[in-house]
Structures are given as structure tokens and as C-alpha cells.
Amino acid sequence: MGLTSNLLKSDAKLEACAVSDPAHVYQGQSGAHVGKIQEALKQTDGAVVNASELASQTYGPSTANAVLKFKQNPKRNIKNFRGQFDNIVGKKTIAALDTEMFVIEHGTPPPPPPVDPDMALVNAAEGQRLSALRKAIEEVTKLKNIFEPNPPDQDDPVVQALQRQLFLSPDSNFWLTVNTFLAHMVNNSLKRASFVINKSDPNFAHVDPSNLPSKGVTIGASFFAPGTTDNCRQEVVTHEFFHYVVGLQHFYSTHETGEAMRCPHHLARAVFDIAIGQQKAPCGVDIVCR
Numbered sequence: 001m002g003l004t005s006n007l008l009k010s011d012a013k014l015e016a017c018a019v020s021d022p023a024h025v026y027q028g029q030s031g032a033h034v035g036k037i038q039e040a041l042k043q044t045d046g047a048v049v050n051a052s053e054l055a056s057q058t059y060g061p062s063t064a065n066a067v068l069k070f071k072q073n074p075k076r077n078i079k080n081f082r083g084q085f086d087n088i089v090g091k092k093t094i095a096a097l098d099t100e101m102f103v104i105e106h107g108t109p110p111p112p113p114p115v116d117p118d119m120a121l122v123n124a125a126e127g128q129r130l131s132a133l134r135k136a137i138e139e140v141t142k143l144k145n146i147f148e149p150n151p152p153d154q155d156d157p158v159v160q161a162l163q164r165q166l167f168l169s170p171d172s173n174f175w176l177t178v179n180t181f182l183a184h185m186v187n188n189s190l191k192r193a194s195f196v197i198n199k200s201d202p203n204f205a206h207v208d209p210s211n212l213p214s215k216g217v218t219i220g221a222s223f224f225a226p227g228t229t230d231n232c233r234q235e236v237v238t239h240e241f242f243h244y245v246v247g248l249q250h251f252y253s254t255h256e257t258g259e260a261m262r263c264p265h266h267l268a269r270a271v272f273d274i275a276i277g278q279q280k281a282p283c284g285v286d287i288v289c290r
Helices: 012-019 032-045 051-056 061-072 091-106 117-147 157-166 174-190 230-246 264-276
Strands: 195-197 205-207 217-219
Touching: 012 032, 012 091, 032 051, 032 061, 032 091, 061 091, 117 157, 117 174, 117 195, 117 230, 117 264, 157 174, 157 264, 174 230, 174 264, 205 230, 217 230, 230 264
Parallel strands: 195 217
Antiparallel strands: 205 217
């Protein structure tokens, strides 16, 4: 279900903004879609926008400031994925503008969108990706704070997960590799891409051959197949976002640290071993979600 207000619906750029992170609207843009955002800000929040920006339908400084104030209003409290307020119109902001405009136009809230069970599974896996990465980053940082630069405790569950999935040894390269893994997780957590469901594709998921997040992640039939668990789905999504960090290659059955550090599957499995303590066997030993 797309936008519902008379002002904003059926505008291709705003409809894209409502569903795709790469389609955000931000300062420097201009056009009819910006003019509609300006009008929505005026009607819903009493925004004052510079006359020249209104005339040219340009997302200038005063429009950006109006967006920021709209999002900072306590009744909305719209923050970005870093937990900060910004002056960009993204999915949450355009949704809020659309809902409030619908109420102004019709006197009642818009009907709730229909639930897509397939996309709900994808969104749940995406939420678990971000949650698991935050937890794993926290745990690896704790490990570093306690032991670095000295050898780590071999009985520590984080160390055991790193040894199990990435084959780390407590040698002179241990902390160098840990720091690289930490950087990979941080980079993964910052990546955003839209999802496209294609059940004619038999695979679990894949990124575009260009490996550009703007091209999105395709979710295939195996992701939804009977027997595919939520743990598998969240690992698949995390795997796909690691492609944006380390590249398109795989080393599923390797037991060599250098290759494991360049394999999205080994990296994803290490994240969940650390974050939720699943203690799965390395790739190539049990069933692999690809």
C-alpha cells in the first residue's frame, strides 16, 4: 500500500521515498515532489519556508530546517538509524507527513496497510541483523577492553566463537584480526538497502552483481521454504549485507582465517555465535543457509 493523502500520493518520487532508503529526499533537490513536501510541512506543522524556495520548489536551508523541526516535535520524535535527528525526508518522515495530511483532508486516520506476511519475515530478519550486530559489536569491544593487547582468555565465549567461525589463534595477529572483524561489523550495521521478493528465484537471497546497495537485496524462494528457520533467515540477511563490506566472493568450506574473514557466511555466523550464543558448527559441517 502506497501513500494515501491526496497531496502526496501518486507522486513517483515520494512513493519511492516511502519504500526505499536510497530514494530519500534531501537538501539540494528540487521539483514538484519537493513542493508537495513543503506544502505538507506548512499544513501539518505550520512551517515557514523561504519564499524563493517555495517558488522554485527547492529543498533549501529553510525547507531542511522545517523538516528537522517536524521530526523533533515530541509527538513524532523521528530519528535516523543512528538515533539522531536529521533534516532528510526518509521513509518514516514521508509516512508521518502522509498520515497527518490524510487526517487534515479526511478528518480520520488512513486505513491500516494490509500485512504482507512475506515482507514481514524479511523485515523481522533485517531487524535481527541490526540487533545482532549491535550486540556482537558490544561484546567484541568488551573483550578488547579487558584483554588487548595481552592474550585473551581461551574460555571466553566470544573468543571461542571467533575460533569456531573465523579460526583465530591467540597469536600475534589475533587482535589485528579482531579489529578488522569489528570494523566489518560496524560497516555492515551502517549499510542500508531495499528488499525485493522474487519467488521465482530458487535461492535464499543475493545482492546485485554490481554489489551496490542502491540495487537492493533480492529474497528468493528458499528464504520462505518450509523448514527455513528464523535463525537461518536472519543469518541470510546479515550474510548479504556483508557482501557490501567484503565483496561478492564465498569461501564456504574454508578453515583458513584469511578466507573466512572475506566470506560473508563465516562473518555472519560469527556475529550470531557472539550475539545469541548459538554455537553452530563452521560452514561445511552442517546445513548452510546461503
